[in-house]
Amino acid sequence: MSTLVVVEHDRGTLSPASLEALAAARTLGDEVHALTLGAAADGLAVTLAAHGAATVHQAHHDLLADYGPEAWGEAVAQAIRALQPVAVLACGTDRGNEVMAQAAARLDLPFVANCNEITPGADHWSIVRVRWGGSLLEECTLVAPTKLVTVTHHAFEAVEMAGAGSTNTLAVDLDATLARTVVADRVERAAGVTLATAPLVVGGGRGVGSAEAFAPLEALAALLGGVVGCSRAVTNNGWRNHTDQVGQTGTRIAPDLYVACGISGAIQHWVGAMASKKILAINTDTEANMVVKADYAVIGDLHKVIPAIADEVRRRSAS
Amino acid sequence: MRVLVCVKRVPAPGAKINITADGQAVDTAYLAFTTSPHEECAVEAAVQLVEQHGGESTVLTLGPAEADEQLRYAASIGVDKAVLLPIDGNEWDPQRTSAAIAAAIRDLEATDGVFDLVLFGNESADSGNFQIGVRVAYALSRPMVNGIKGIEVDGTVVHAKRESDAGVEVYHLPLPAVLGVKEGINLPRYPTLKGRLASKKVDVAQVAPQGEAGGQQMVTLLQAAEQVSQTVILGHGPEAAPAVVDLLEELGLLK
Numbered sequence: 001m002s003t004l005v006v007v008e009h010d011r012g013t014l015s016p017a018s019l020e021a022l023a024a025a026r027t028l029g030d031e032v033h034a035l036t037l038g039a040a041a042d043g044l045a046v047t048l049a050a051h052g053a054a055t056v057h058q059a060h061h062d063l064l065a066d067y068g069p070e071a072w073g074e075a076v077a078q079a080i081r082a083l084q085p086v087a088v089l090a091c092g093t094d095r096g097n098e099v100m101a102q103a104a105a106r107l108d109l110p111f112v113a114n115c116n117e118i119t120p121g122a123d124h125w126s127i128v129r130v131r132w133g134g135s136l137l138e139e140c141t142l143v144a145p146t147k148l149v150t151v152t153h154h155a156f157e158a159v160e161m162a163g164a165g166s167t168n169t170l171a172v173d174l175d176a177t178l179a180r181t182v183v184a185d186r187v188e189r190a191a192g193v194t195l196a197t198a199p200l201v202v203g204g205g206r207g208v209g210s211a212e213a214f215a216p217l218e219a220l221a222a223l224l225g226g227v228v229g230c231s232r233a234v235t236n237n238g239w240r241n242h243t244d245q246v247g248q249t250g251t252r253i254a255p256d257l258y259v260a261c262g263i264s265g266a267i268q269h270w271v272g273a274m275a276s277k278k279i280l281a282i283n284t285d286t287e288a289n290m291v292v293k294a295d296y297a298v299i300g301d302l303h304k305v306i307p308a309i310a311d312e313v314r315r316r317s318a319s
Numbered sequence: 320m321r322v323l324v325c326v327k328r329v330p331a332p333g334a335k336i337n338i339t340a341d342g343q344a345v346d347t348a349y350l351a352f353t354t355s356p357h358e359e360c361a362v363e364a365a366v367q368l369v370e371q372h373g374g375e376s377t378v379l380t381l382g383p384a385e386a387d388e389q390l391r392y393a394a395s396i397g398v399d400k401a402v403l404l405p406i407d408g409n410e411w412d413p414q415r416t417s418a419a420i421a422a423a424i425r426d427l428e429a430t431d432g433v434f435d436l437v438l439f440g441n442e443s444a445d446s447g448n449f450q451i452g453v454r455v456a457y458a459l460s461r462p463m464v465n466g467i468k469g470i471e472v473d474g475t476v477v478h479a480k481r482e483s484d485a486g487v488e489v490y491h492l493p494l495p496a497v498l499g500v501k502e503g504i505n506l507p508r509y510p511t512l513k514g515r516l517a518s519k520k521v522d523v524a525q526v527a528p529q530g531e532a533g534g535q536q537m538v539t540l541l542q543a544a545e546q547v548s549q550t551v552i553l554g555h556g557p558e559a560a561p562a563v564v565d566l567l568e569e570l571g572l573l574k
Contacts, residue, residue, distance in 0.1 A: 010483070010484075010485060067488070069453075069463065069464055069465070070462065070463070073453075092449075094465070094466050094481075094483075097442075097449035097450070097465075098449070098453065098464075098465045098466070100450075101449060101450035101453035101454065101465075102453055102457070102463075104450065104454070105417075105450070105453055105454040105456075105457035105458070106457060108414075109534065110412070110413070110414055110533045110534030110535040111413070111448075111450055111535075112535050113442075113447065113448050113449040113450065114447060114449070126538075128541070130447065130543075131445060131446055131447055131540070132332070132336060132444065132445060132447070133444075133447070134543060135336055135543055136336050136338070136345070136540060136541070136542065136543060137540070137541040137542070137543050138446075138537055138538075138539075138540055138541070139537075139538040139539050139540075139541060140535055140536060140537045140538055141535075141536050141538060142534060142535055143534045143536075144534040150449075180462045180491075180492055180493055181462045181463070181464050181490055181492060182490075183488045183489070183490060184489050184490055184491045185488075185489035186485070186486055186487065186488055186489065187486050187487040187489070188485060188486040189485060189486035189487075196484075199572065200572050223574075224567065224572055224573070224574065225574055226572075232356075235503075235506070236506070238506060242502060242503030242506075243503065245502075245503065248356075248444065249356040249357060249444070249501070249502040249503075250502070250503070256570055256571070256572060257566075257567070257570055257572055264334070265334060266332070266333055266334055267332050267333070267334065267335070267336060268356075268444075270334075278570065280553075280563065280566065281550075289333075289334035289335075291550060292550060293548060293550075294548065294550050295548055295550065295551065296550065296551045296552075296553050296563075296566060297550050297551070297552050297553065298552075298553050298554055298555070298556075298559040298562075298563060299552060299554075299555045299556075300554075300555050300556035300557065300559065301556070304556060304557045305556060305557055305559065305560070305563075307557075308557035308558075308559075308560035309560045309563050309564060311560065312560040312561055312563070312564045313564055313567070313573065316564060316568075316573065317573070317574065
């Protein structure tokens with residue numbers, strides 16, 4: 001009886017989200033095994049063992065040299081047939097959900113995505129999963145010979161433990177046609193802070209009013225080593241590129257401080273911003289959802305408040 | 320080329336989502352409905368592909384009779400044909416939904432020919448099961464990649480781009496193929512008056528959906544724990560600037 005965790009990595013670099021899936025697997029009671037795909041991931045076995053994997057199964061194949069949703073999904077499906085685990089877990093990232101969906105389709109099994117609570121039972125499992133990007137939850141039951149589940153990113157904390165695991169080479173047989181969805185080319189991102197990693201984000205909403213009116217937000221962000229973000233309304237108006245969008249269908253941010261300017265705080269935006277450690281809302285409307293949910297607020301016109309903050313920052317840096 | 324885009328009708332919530340008394344659905348008494356955001360962009364992508372390469376686009380949804388509104392919206396921005404798989408009552412689970420859509424696609428293709436490209440949204444805004452497109456593609460034995468933010472069709476191949484933490488991944492899929500589109504791939508156009516009028520006349524084909532219930536069944540919807548915070552008002556207007564900069568200093572954000 002085992003729970004198998006599908007490990008996410010990029011050409012051998014571990015995705016820390018996988019350690020959250022291992023932590024979740026350990027709460028289920030069965031022995032925890034891990035599955036790595038591709039020889040490049042063999043070196044991860046020590047880390048995986050230190051997070052509770054009693055055995056790390058290593059699948060090797062030329063088609064697993066880089067990520068490919070079909071090749072990965074087929075390899076997971078074959079591992080499930082060979083190892084017969086009670087459940088298979090991965091983290092609910094883009095790749096995690098995609099690979100589990102591929103495996104589920106191949107085995108004609110249900111797959112429950114983005115789960116916060118998993119309660120195993122004799123005839124069915126009870127699960128609480130996220131909807132609407134986390135603003136609503138769903139309690140559901142899962143009935144299946146093998147339970148396929150991803151856990152919501154950040155819902156479980158990675159936990160290290162003492163102990164060494166064994167490794168096992170797992171044979172997989174992949175059809176050459178699956179090369180059709182293996183990554184064919186990559187364009188590496190230029191170095192620098194991104195919306196997802198910035199320590200400070202200055203976000204603008206409909207209240208900013210125009211593309212040009214983002215200049216003071218840009219200036220303040222530059223002054224503090226942060227970046228500018230925006231709401232979906234801003235993107236839809238064509239004021240800023242979608243790459244700046246914070247929200248359910250944009251980027252999820254987690255800065256030390258999010259300065260939300262002229263943003264009402266609709267669900268779509270809030271779920272992308274709620275992981276911020278602190279939120280400062282600048283808004284004329286004291287009743288705005290963003291103001292109500294923020295840690296701090298300045299009530300006033302962002303067009304006057306933002307330049308005043310920038311001036312004050314400059315004044316203090318100069319003195 | 321022939322392009323099919325699959326969409327879902329979802330509520331358009333504001334600051335809070337309320338649940339009906341029986342816990343089975345979002346209370347939509349005061350809400351408008353829309354096409355799930357990623358799929359709005361998939362519709363725009365379908366229209367652009369047909370503009371570039373010629374051919375025909377079709378929009379398909381599995382949903383209540385009212386989803387006619389989302390089909391006609393797609394038609395109003397340029398989609399040629401519309402198909403509704405009507406269901407009554409509560410939404411279908413992912414396995415059942417996927418089986419019904421795959422069966423409908425087989426039927427449509429048997430009469431009108433293969434769709435070179437079938438587009439889905441990356442995930443629906445409401446249930447977010449992250450699997451319908453993948454299951455449909457597997458049922459049709461077609462390649463599928465999710466999370467796509469760039470599509471370029473070149474003869475018998477589609478070049479698809481996807482963002483990752485490290486940068487951009489490029490995939491080359493042979494047609495026919497299936498892609499899951501993410502918002503940001505384009506900025507969907509607004510319908511013109513002419514488009515709106517034309518969409519009223521579009522014939523919406525109805526196909527009875529067929530699929531067996533899967534192993535995931537919803538019991539009830541629940542509110543997420545509300546993030547309770549006592550908002551500290553730092554001040555009013557530009558006079559609040561020193562208090563804001565004090566906060567920046569306290570958080571170690573002053574350079």
